[in-house]
Amino acid sequence: MAADLELKQKSQRSIRVTETNGYDLTDALFKFGIKDNPKDTSYSVEKVDGDFDKTDIALGIVYFTLTEANLDLAIGTYWGELKVILSGGDIIKTSTYEIKINRAIITD
Numbered sequence: 001m002a003a004d005l006e007l008k009q010k011s012q013r014s015i016r017v018t019e020t021n022g023y024d025l026t027d028a029l030f031k032f033g034i035k036d037n038p039k040d041t042s043y044s045v046e047k048v049d050g051d052f053d054k055t056d057i058a059l060g061i062v063y064f065t066l067t068e069a070n071l072d073l074a075i076g077t078y079w080g081e082l083k084v085i086l087s088g089g090d091i092i093k094t095s096t097y098e099i100k101i102n103r104a105i106i107t108d
Contacts, residue, residue, distance in 0.1 A: 003100035009075065010068045010104055017082060019060035026057060027087035032064060034080045038096060044078060045070045073101045 007013055015032075019025055030052045034045040045066065053063040078101060082094040 003077065004097040005080070006100045006102060007066065007071055008102050008104045010072050010107070012068050012071070013066045015064050015066060017062050017064075023060075023084070023086060023092065025060055025062070025084070025086075028057075029085040030062060030064075031083045032080065033083075034070075034078050034099060036076075036078060038079045044073060045080075071101065075101055075103050077101075 017030075029049045030047075031049065032045075032047040032051075033043040035042075036044055047064045047066075051064050056062070078099045080097040080099050084092045086092065
């Protein structure tokens with residue numbers, strides 16, 4: 001089975017998140033985390049609310065960037081999840097995503 005997201009080491013990728021369930025994201029808070037193992041207590045990569053571009057939030061769209069420093073990870077499989085806290089206090093977590101980090105051929 002293929003990973004949900006495949007990335008290269010030390011690359012940079014903008015991630016677009018689109019809300020499709022009718023939730024009002026206007027005052028929502030966002031967090032995205034990547035872990036080596038879903039049971040780990042700490043993140044390999046963590047993006048907090050201030051890291052999200054909310055320019056298109058009225059359309060239900062937010063963006064965040066996984067930077068070259070974020071993707072300075074060992075080759076392997078990681079696990080990611082998005083958490084959204086709505087203004088009314090409801091907490092929504094996405095499915096857990098399998099993220100594969102592949103070897104970069106160009107290293108400069």
